[in-house]
Amino acid sequence: MANVGIVIVSHSPKIAEGAADMVRQMVGDGVNLAYTGGDPGGGLGTGVESILDAIDRAWSEAGVAILVDLGGAETNSEMAVEMLDDERRGRVVVCNAPIVEGAVMAATEASGGSTLEAVRRTAEELSPQ
């Protein structure tokens, strides 16, 4: 069984790339990892099309966990999940967690072969209840 994949979605391409760098360094190559940042016009923001592309790049049969920064990143990620085909839609979750710490914790959990639900739970333990 493949490990859960991780997608990082930030308004800033630099933050997305930097968070992904940290995940790679701390967790290695055991999980599929993709990141995206910036709006369709090249400014700060997020876009559904590039999030769908990132989900595709990080795709794993075990599912994909998405980590986001601010409001629009979450809304666009949820929209992207809804636009997936029926087979994939139920296997992608948007985590309610801080983007950097959440990505590292989720990837660590994923690299041990945990289920999507366990990966999400571990990331979300970082959020105030």
Next chain:
Amino acid sequence: MTPAVLHRLIVAVSDDVIAHADELTALDQAVGDGDHGINMKRGFDAVRADAQATAEKPLPEALKAIGTQLVMKVGGASGPLYGTLFLALSKEIAPDGSNLPAAFGKAVEAVKARGKSQPGQKTMLDVLTPVQTALAEGGADLRARLPIVAASAAEATVPMLATRGRASFLGERSVGHMDPGARSTALMVATVCRVLED
């Protein structure tokens, strides 16, 4: 609705949003991240470019095409929010548009779910909800009344405290500015009514 009328609607709404891009951006600079006008312009540039082909589709398919363009091109939070409004409307609307009040009600519910928001939080919902109520009431003067309902609802967001969206980070500082999403919604309502009145 004939393809000619649908075409006029698409072009007029697109042109009005594009013409007001600077105003929407200025409003968003006061309470958000200053990209609402730019984002909406990008989305409606794409919608306008497809106007001819879209207008030839049946109404539900046309609304779906518009919603998809907005989701893909706008970015920010307004892309999925406006996209959801049009996509939900496309699922509910009858090909002859006769069930608009009911379909619009469902679409507004879909926007609430997408934004995890309710009216009173200084968002586009503060215009969509009164417009929905006015649509449900109907009446011969509906097209004259709707733009006024929408404009005064947008005006009513000025003293509101934002508790959703980017403006909520500003807390009390969001008070005293019109919500850019409320403004863009009111703008579109007014344009649709004006075109249908002609």
